[in-house]
Amino acid sequence: MVNGKIGYAVIGYGGMGSWHTRKIKDEMGEYAELVGIYDIDPERGKAAEENGIHAFATREELLCDERIDLVTVATPNDYHKEIVIDALEHGKNAISEKPVAMNSGELEEMIAAAKRCGKLFTVHQNRRWDEDYLTMKKILDENTLGPVFRIESRVQGSRGVPGDWRNQPEHGGGMVLDWGIHLLDQALMMTLPRKLKTVYAELTNVTNENCDDGFRTTLIFDDGLSFYVEVTTSNFIELPLWYMLGENGSAVITGWDCSGEIVMVSDWENRDAVPIVAGAGITKTMAPRTDDTIKRYPLPVQKADWGEYYKNVFAHLRGEADIIVTHNQQRRLMKLVEAVFESGKTNKVVEFEDIDV
Numbered sequence: 464m465v466n467g468k469i470g471y472a473v474i475g476y477g478g479m480g481s482w483h484t485r486k487i488k489d490e491m492g493e494y495a496e497l498v499g500i501y502d503i504d505p506e507r508g509k510a511a512e513e514n515g516i517h518a519f520a521t522r523e524e525l526l527c528d529e530r531i532d533l534v535t536v537a538t539p540n541d542y543h544k545e546i547v548i549d550a551l552e553h554g555k556n557a558i559s560e561k562p563v564a565m566n567s568g569e570l571e572e573m574i575a576a577a578k579r580c581g582k583l584f585t586v587h588q589n590r591r592w593d594e595d596y597l598t599m600k601k602i603l604d605e606n607t608l609g610p611v612f613r614i615e616s617r618v619q620g621s622r623g624v625p626g627d628w629r630n631q632p633e634h635g636g637g638m639v640l641d642w643g644i645h646l647l648d649q650a651l652m653m654t655l656p657r658k659l660k661t662v663y664a665e666l667t668n669v670t671n672e673n674c675d676d677g678f679r680t681t682l683i684f685d686d687g688l689s690f691y692v693e694v695t696t697s698n699f700i701e702l703p704l705w706y707m708l709g710e711n712g713s714a715v716i717t718g719w720d721c722s723g724e725i726v727m728v729s730d731w732e733n734r735d736a737v738p739i740v741a742g743a744g745i746t747k748t749m750a751p752r753t754d755d756t757i758k759r760y761p762l763p764v765q766k767a768d769w770g771e772y773y774k775n776v777f778a779h780l781r782g783e784a785d786i787i788v789t790h791n792q793q794r795r796l797m798k799l800v801e802a803v804f805e806s807g808k809t810n811k812v813v814e815f816e817d818i819d820v
């Protein structure tokens with residue numbers, strides 16, 4: 464503890480590690496005090512010092528500092544397990560960046576270490592506080608569209624996989640473990656208490672041979688809900704972030720600013736239409752609905768504060784709250800990641816043995 468606050472440190476002071484330090488300093492000063500960082504690259508240590516943050520010379524030195532209660536591990540993915548377990552064994556509570564580990568086996572070792580050491584181990588699934596996700600979740604939870612039979616969730620870039628460790632499989636590169644882990648976590652959390660039955664996936668290697676530069680997967684839940692998740696890095700025209708279809712209406716979110724709308728059918732019986740010319744023929748079935756049989760509504764945009772993530776961790780450490788991101792949720796998520804890889808490699812539908820979370 465430092466001045467009655469949680470003593471906080473980060474291991475791995477790259478893009479995300481430095482973001483954590485800024486957020487803790489700027490927004491969490493009431494609860495936590497940033498003690499310092501450690502990065503294996505001395506240049507990153509220098510960068511931290513230039514930003515007024517103490518850089519420990521070694522990981523051991525950081526982990527032996529008695530002021531530190533909580534460590535966030537923000538290194539490339541293949542180091543999460545080793546460093547989280549080291550932190551736990553030094554008596555620290557630990558947050559791993561996502562993806563928690565390279566596979567389920569590593570995750571189990573981390574959970575066992577947390578139990579053995581009696582310390583908190585959780586994962587930074589920050590995109591549970593994304594406003595677009597929470598807006599779609601609200602529409603689903605409130606049954607706004609009637610029974611929902613299809614949800615599509617996409618993120619689409621056009622720059623391929625970054626050229627650093629993110630395109631090296633031995634470091635846990637590839638888009639399934641990068642953006643995929645966020646969208647798959649959202650899909651699993653949003654649809655609770657449904658159970659996942661099957662997984663079909665395609666992995667892509669459009670720009671990158673080493674590891675996947677994107678994927679598409681269809682998850683089928685026990686009530687028949689079909690949830691499509693897509694991450695791509697070679698799309699020069701983007702499709703909507705979210706698209707949801709219910710029996711009485713549809714909802715769309717077109718961009719990060721939560722632009723979009725809900726369209727509901729107001730008169731299902733009134734579905735006769737004047738044929739329209741469509742390509743080299745005519746159609747009534749696909750003729751657009753007239754305004755007197757549909758109603759348009761704004762999205763119930765949800766406001767969210769990412770800081771709730773850390774506030775929950777701090778409240779948990781004070782014994783005042785259950786942790787939001789749990790071990791069983793992570794087990795389920797890693798199992799899903801493994802099913803996506805298996806299906807992508809075998810081109811077969813994978814039966815999913817779901818677990819309670």
Ligand SMILES: NC(=O)c1ccc[n+]([C@@H]2O[C@H](COP(=O)([O-])OP(=O)(O)OC[C@H]3O[C@@H](n4cnc5c(N)ncnc54)[C@H](O)[C@@H]3O)[C@@H](O)[C@H]2O)c1
Pocket residue numbers: 474475476477478479480501502503504507536537538539540542560561562587589627641
């Ligand atoms: N939650 C999110 O929204 C989000 C966003 C981006 C990255 N991430 C995750 O954060 C982690 C880091 O990603 P990044 O974009 O910051 O990568 P990065 O390459 O910018 O930074 C990684 C840092 O870790 C350091 N490092 C490597 N091995 C180390 C070791 N053994 N000990 C100490 N330091 C070590 C590197 O020198 C580098 O400074 C990844 O797991 C990534 O998936 C999460």
